[in-house]
Amino acid sequence: MLQQIGAQTYAWVQPDGTWWLNNAGVVAGEDAVLVIDTCATAARTRRFLDAIAGLGPVRYAVNTHQHGDHTYGNSLLPATTVIIGHERMREGLRTDPVIDGCPPFWTPVPDWGPVARRLPDVTVAGGLTLHAGGRRVELRHPGGPAHTTGDLIAWLPDDGVLFAGDLVFAGLTPLVFMGSVPGALAALDWIAAFAPSVLVPGHGPVLHGAADITRVLDDHRRYYELVRSIGRAGLARGVSPLEAARGADLGPFASWPDAERIVLNLHRVYADESDHDFDLAGALTDAITWLGGPMHTAVNE
Ligand SMILES: [Zn+2]
Numbered sequence: 001m002l003q004q005i006g007a008q009t010y011a012w013v014q015p016d017g018t019w020w021l022n023n024a025g026v027v028a029g030e031d032a033v034l035v036i037d038t039c040a041t042a043a044r045t046r047r048f049l050d051a052i053a054g055l056g057p058v059r060y061a062v063n064t065h066q067h068g069d070h071t072y073g074n075s076l077l078p079a080t081t082v083i084i085g086h087e088r089m090r091e092g093l094r095t096d097p098v099i100d101g102c103p104p105f106w107t108p109v110p111d112w113g114p115v116a117r118r119l120p121d122v123t124v125a126g127g128l129t130l131h132a133g134g135r136r137v138e139l140r141h142p143g144g145p146a147h148t149t150g151d152l153i154a155w156l157p158d159d160g161v162l163f164a165g166d167l168v169f170a171g172l173t174p175l176v177f178m179g180s181v182p183g184a185l186a187a188l189d190w191i192a193a194f195a196p197s198v199l200v201p202g203h204g205p206v207l208h209g210a211a212d213i214t215r216v217l218d219d220h221r222r223y224y225e226l227v228r229s230i231g232r233a234g235l236a237r238g239v240s241p242l243e244a245a246r247g248a249d250l251g252p253f254a255s256w257p258d259a260e261r262i263v264l265n266l267h268r269v270y271a272d273e274s275d276h277d278f279d280l281a282g283a284l285t286d287a288i289t290w291l292g293g294p295m296h297t298a299v300n301e
Pocket residue numbers: 065067147166202
């Protein structure tokens with residue numbers, strides 16, 4: 001669903017925002033369109049690109065981070081589109097095994113369709129300012145690991161619009177297992193300092209106005225503090241991340257979609273605060289054990 005959020009600025013919102021259903025963005029300028037992220041599957045990316053076909057040629061694309069829901073559709077962009085991403089995002093996608101076939105951690109198993117690994121042409125370390133058809137778009141890295149190690153936001157100072165990527169999940173359980181809990185907390189303050197009037201999260205509905213944005217950022221703070229305290233209590237008791245999650249009271253977050261991410265996020269706390277090695281496949285296996293079966297996704301629809 002294409003939503004206009006500013007003059008020639010749009011969000012592509014895919015309800016309900018759960019696993020693999022991301023948001024993307026569009027900034028249209030004079031004879032140049034910038035897209036912010038693509039989608040997980042070829043079919044979903046085609047739907048997005050068809051919806052914006054009338055806005056002009058897609059000259060630039062930005063990937064907010066390496067995850068497949070934001071990047072696998074890169075290969076459906078025109079061959080002439082210049083793709084931009086953080087240098088660690090590029091490395092993450094280059095070595096991502098999931099694009100070659102998704103393991104059955106989700107049900108139904110995602111089918112990406114005819115996508116191919118297409119990496120950024122331009123990499124960014126700290127930041128870059130694009131002038132896309134006369135539109136000023138500031139790409140900025142939060143300064144350290146947060147959702148992943150290679151996150152970028154896109155800030156439109158003239159519109160007050162901020163595309164946050166997966167630094168923000170609106171009304172859905174946040175995910176930091178490939179990033180950092182303290183880094184994700186710091187990124188919330190960093191985002192708030194831009195004082196956006198519109199914030200496009202990586203998943204979930206667009207946030208309009210300071211009150212809406214502050215409420216959602218505060219939800220993230222409470223969630224990350226809860227994850228950290230459950231993780232520290234589990235480490236103190238000498239139990240596994242899965243056992244720590246099983247014994248935990250998630251309070252209001254228990255009913256949030258994708259609640260099983262508690263297990264993934266605890267694996268990150270354990271890796272960062274003890275000598276536990278971070279094991280991606282082990283973390284995902286524990287999440288489906290906690291849930292009692294594979295995680296749900298509607299990405300094939
Ligand atoms: Zn992500």
